Amino acid sequence: MQRRAVNILFLLAAVWLVAATQAGYFDHYVLTVLMFMGINIIFATSLNLVNGYMGEFSCGHAGFMCVGAYVGSLLSVAFFSSSKLFGDPLFPPELAPFLFPLVLILASLVAALFGLIVALPSFHTRDDYLAIITIAANYIIISLIENIDLIGGPRGFSGMKRTINAMTDVVDLPWMLIWVLIGTFVCVTLLYRLVTSTYGKGISAVCQNEVAAEIMGVNTNGVKIMAFMVSSGLAGLAGALYAHLYGYVNAQAFNILKSTEGLVMVYLGGMGSLSGVILAAVAFTLMVELLRFIIPAMNDLLHAGGLLPASFELSQIWKWVLIPLILILLMQFRPEGLLGNKELTHVFPRLKRWVSFK
């Protein structure tokens, strides 16, 4: 019972959320923020596997999210709705609620394959050099997609809302919320189980002393492939969910700025701390939303105080000044993040009764 406490708690919270949404308790905006939180958790915790546990600096994580978003969108449209690109739907739209997991899984698997772009060079390079390769991977993926005119090129791709509508036609439930909750749960459970297994601890061994790991019997190249593929696969899952949440994807949404968001969440939470990064993803999502209100308020205040010239407006673009600034301040004053490589159970030992990170 105690061992499952966290799972049960999550299940109860999820059921409550779905029920409350169904009862119209949340407006559309709050709901979108909630779902975005889940997607950010998946995005950040998967990046944490490489940047935190394995100690490599991947800064092109959004590229894999982009792959997942496009593959998920294309499959979803091909499967469940008629379109100019694919013609008639492959399956009757009534099957959407049952076959949608297949879309998510395939999107993750393809994204995982793209993870090899980074995994294979990692056999011979590390640190800064690998970081440059990850940025390159991000750009390769975005440029690739932008140049395939068939799937919209730079105009983006849409039509995924029809899949969600098809689900609602079958059973009237907040389906998108349900899939985000399931995706988040699967992602966190998978990562938790991986990093607490002896096999998965090989990832940290590679980080802390690669030579010792290889010589003491850890297949370091195998571990690297596994970690990069799991990480990018889960980013793909986040991407597929993201695409369906907005009903529209555009490759430019997954550029280096998106990757930077992931980095901020990981370094805010603490590298190699699963619970820390989950907290950071939640906090970061809230913070970005708060900025939507704070920036105009600041603008008004500064204008009222005469501190800004009347011709100059503080726009939402300032978000992209503030978020990287957080990264700089973090690196300067608390490079290990909120929790360092510790888990919440180290900070609050009483939690150990409910969950153990051994």
Added chain:
Amino acid sequence: MALLEINGLTQRFGGLQALTNFSISLEAHDLIGLIGPNGAGKTTVFNLVSGFYTPTEGTITFNGKPTRGLKPHQVAGLGMARTFQNIRLWNDMSVLDNIRIAQSHWLGYGFLDAVWRSGRYRRVEKGVEKKSREILDIMGLTEFTDELPKNLPYGLQRRVELARALSTNPKLLLLDEPAAGLNSADVDGLIRHIRWIYDEFRICIWMIEHQMKVVMSLCQRISVIDFGRTIAAGTPAEIQANPDVIKAYLGDDTL
């Protein structure tokens, strides 16, 4: 059949000949020393044997299998373990985890088992944990099970590294300067410890060591290398009397 058979091993790094024509044969229950002045090529020998370098020339046969082309983790899987000259523990994981990870080569389950927590996963993990705790018990490290190695005193870190190597059930244990950085009381303890491991586990131990006290009191045979060449081999008494060895260590007295 010899456990480890090395023939004509030569290693060149660019223009530097680090090791020339090195040969040795170790039996299943030997305790052998490898000595030589700094930079003589001793650690190079160990790095070649454990598969970290691929030899320029020569053959290494371990337990009847040529190891050329094998990755270090595959060589480890054949039953070879080593410790390092400067301790290489995984410092941010508990002592127990350090031992657990060293079991990687026989886990036999994969990613899906780990994530699904299959029956095989649970069985293997139980075995790994039991075995790790046993080895910590044998090595007198039980009270440090949950400590981080970086918080332990140097002598204990060395012992954890030794425990980690032994936990892989090696047939051959390579010790790279096990006494480096230990004070004289610790060195006496280490000598007893190595002798005890040698008797208890009945394995082959091959060690590089600078402290003559350790080598002379433990090893049955010693080989001496200098500038990558084997200059002497024999029992401790023979080595101590060998003029070439004295010359290598103390220099030539004819100026």
